[in-house]
Amino acid sequence: xxxxxxxxxxxxxxxxxAISAWRYFTAWLGRGKLLRxxxxxxxxxxxxxxxxxxxxxxxxxxxxxxFWQRSKRPRLTRDQRDAIHDAISQARSRYxxxxxxxxxxxxxIFLIASVIGLxxxxxxxxxxxxxxxxxxxxxxxxxxxxYGLGAVLLTVICWELRKxxxxxxxxxLVSAVVGGLLEQFAGWTMETLFNAQSWTYIYLPDHITxxxxxxxxxxxxxxxxxxxxxxxxxxxxxxxxxTTNRQVIFVGLLTVYLVVDIxxxxxxxxxxxxxxxxxxxxxxxxxWVDENFTDSFIAGRFQNxxxxxxxxxxxxxxxxx
Numbered sequence: 001x002x003x004x005x006x007x008x009x010x011x012x013x014x015x016x017x018a019i020s021a022w023r024y025f026t027a028w029l030g031r032g033k034l035l036r037x038x039x040x041x042x043x044x045x046x047x048x049x050x051x052x053x054x055x056x057x058x059x060x061x062x063x064x065x066x067f068w069q070r071s072k073r074p075r076l077t078r079d080q081r082d083a084i085h086d087a088i089s090q091a092r093s094r095y096x097x098x099x100x101x102x103x104x105x106x107x108x109i110f111l112i113a114s115v116i117g118l119x120x121x122x123x124x125x126x127x128x129x130x131x132x133x134x135x136x137x138x139x140x141x142x143x144x145x146x147y148g149l150g151a152v153l154l155t156v157i158c159w160e161l162r163k164x165x166x167x168x169x170x171x172x173l174v175s176a177v178v179g180g181l182l183e184q185f186a187g188w189t190m191e192t193l194f195n196a197q198s199w200t201y202i203y204l205p206d207h208i209t210x211x212x213x214x215x216x217x218x219x220x221x222x223x224x225x226x227x228x229x230x231x232x233x234x235x236x237x238x239x240x241x242x243t244t245n246r247q248v249i250f251v252g253l254l255t256v257y258l259v260v261d262i263x264x265x266x267x268x269x270x271x272x273x274x275x276x277x278x279x280x281x282x283x284x285x286x287x288w289v290d291e292n293f294t295d296s297f298i299a300g301r302f303q304n305x306x307x308x309x310x311x312x313x314x315x316x317x318x319x320x321x
Contacts (some may be wrong), residue, residue: 100265105239107255110148117147119216133303138261158228175224176217187211197306268293
């Protein structure tokens with residue numbers, strides 16, 4: 001009992017330290033040299049949106065700082081709370097109308113969704129199947145790119161749909177189609193290029209193809225609807241537009257890291273396929289890949305992935321469906 005309480009206390013302290021470190025780091029990024037568009041008043045309304053966004057972010061951080069000291073928070077009347085809520089909602093809506101979606105937001109959303117998706121998947125498998133296994137999609141880092149790519153596609157498409165003020169049913173159907181096509185493309189690509197399989201719905205009664213099933217199309221539609229109406233807007237508002245060189249450089253470095261990580265993952269599985277076919281490395285780079293990304297590394301890193309003969313044995317798939 002004491003050990004459990006001590007572990008929870010240590011975990012709580014570590015989370016607090018991580019949150020504090022992240023706040024300090026993001027504040028440091030925001031104190032860099034301002035970008036030209038952030039200093040030139042080319043469009044006064046746009047500058048007003050930026051200032052409103054920054055002031056509301058500071059208010060939000062102050063509110064978060066008081067989260068752990070609720071007894072010391074000033075009490076506001078209901079009218080005051082409603083007025084603050086309306087003012088922030090209007091400012092956020094105006095800022096989102098002015099925000100231009102770019103690679104900056106896309107990279108951050110990809111990273112966040114990749115990590116959160118992986119964590120949720122592992123928790124889901126632990127609860128439903130009692131499995132605790134390594135399930136990332138890249139050779140480095142806690143990332144599952146399928147969730148990241150799904151979030152990016154939903155963001156880009158739903159952002160355009162938002163401009164046309166479409167209804168919930170349209171968003172639901174479009175999200176279901178996008179999710180189904182993404183699963184089909186990802187599953188087909190893995191099997192065709194690398195003779196690998198991470199999931200299959202072939203034995204579900206409502207499967208459409210090996211990688212697409214009606215029940216999961218419904219989930220994709222529901223996720224897309226929640227994402228478009230709630231998560232996406234809040235997330236884009238929090239990310240905002242880059243205002244300093246430090247922010248651009250930091251996200252640029254993350255982009256380079258992701259590109260290298262994805263490239264090395266493809267190289268890893270390309271060489272795995274070649275080794276299974278008895279093809280020796282032909283370049284020093286391929287030799288390095290074989291030395292560092294061995295079959296045992298792949299088996300330990302991607303425990304939910306069946307490759308080559310393991311794919312057919314583990315999934316019982318005969319290739320005729």
